[in-house]
Amino acid sequence: MTNNxxxxxxxxxxxxxxxxxxxxxxxxLKIYPLEDILKEIKKTRKKLWNxxxxxxx
Amino acid sequence: xxNTQKLFKVFLDTSVxxxxxxxxxxxxxxxxxxxxxxxxxxxxxxxxxxxxEKVIETKFPLLKIPFLDFLSSGPMITxxxxxxxxxxxxxxxxxxxxxxxxxxxxGKVDFLITLDKKFLKTIxxxxxxxxxxxxxxxxxxxxxxxxx
Numbered sequence: 001m002t003n004n005x006x007x008x009x010x011x012x013x014x015x016x017x018x019x020x021x022x023x024x025x026x027x028x029l030k031i032y033p034l035e036d037i038l039k040e041i042k043k044t045r046k047k048l049w050n051x052x053x054x055x056x057x
Numbered sequence: 058x059x060n061t062q063k064l065f066k067v068f069l070d071t072s073v074x075x076x077x078x079x080x081x082x083x084x085x086x087x088x089x090x091x092x093x094x095x096x097x098x099x100x101x102x103x104x105x106x107x108x109x110e111k112v113i114e115t116k117f118p119l120l121k122i123p124f125l126d127f128l129s130s131g132p133m134i135t136x137x138x139x140x141x142x143x144x145x146x147x148x149x150x151x152x153x154x155x156x157x158x159x160x161x162x163x164g165k166v167d168f169l170i171t172l173d174k175k176f177l178k179t180i181x182x183x184x185x186x187x188x189x190x191x192x193x194x195x196x197x198x199x200x201x202x203x204x205x
Binding site for chain 1: 072075083107115120140
């Protein structure tokens, strides 16, 4: 019985953690604008492709 | 999620990884938090690491420490891709995104998560062929929540 309650409490605690994260995920707090990051990734990916893969693929 | 349930294996595109490190409260950050809570397995490839390193080095130095912290938290890292492994991915996507897709195929994942809409739209019709679903972070979280 005690084990059962403790495992339920453990499960509830874990789900509360996940729920809290879901709530927090709706807020915004960024270091850099996301668009700038995505743009830079595209640029870097293209550059790496040209340098490393384009000739062998 | 029940402890006995199999954990989702999720490949992160560089866009999701850096977005998650950049903003603690977005959907991408939530995926990283689930990983830290051991609710899912994150898979990346050496190509994602290299790309992230270069991008951080060039323009976003404040992401360096969060990136190193993420690496030290034990994501699964695939072995380096060979040209032979990139070729089939290139036949599907025909662009510089091929090494990322090839990394996800090599990692035998359940999901590939990306913020690049063009990348997502291109590979979405091939989900059956590649053997995993392709989602945005937000879409993935909906699936994750339904499976809790």
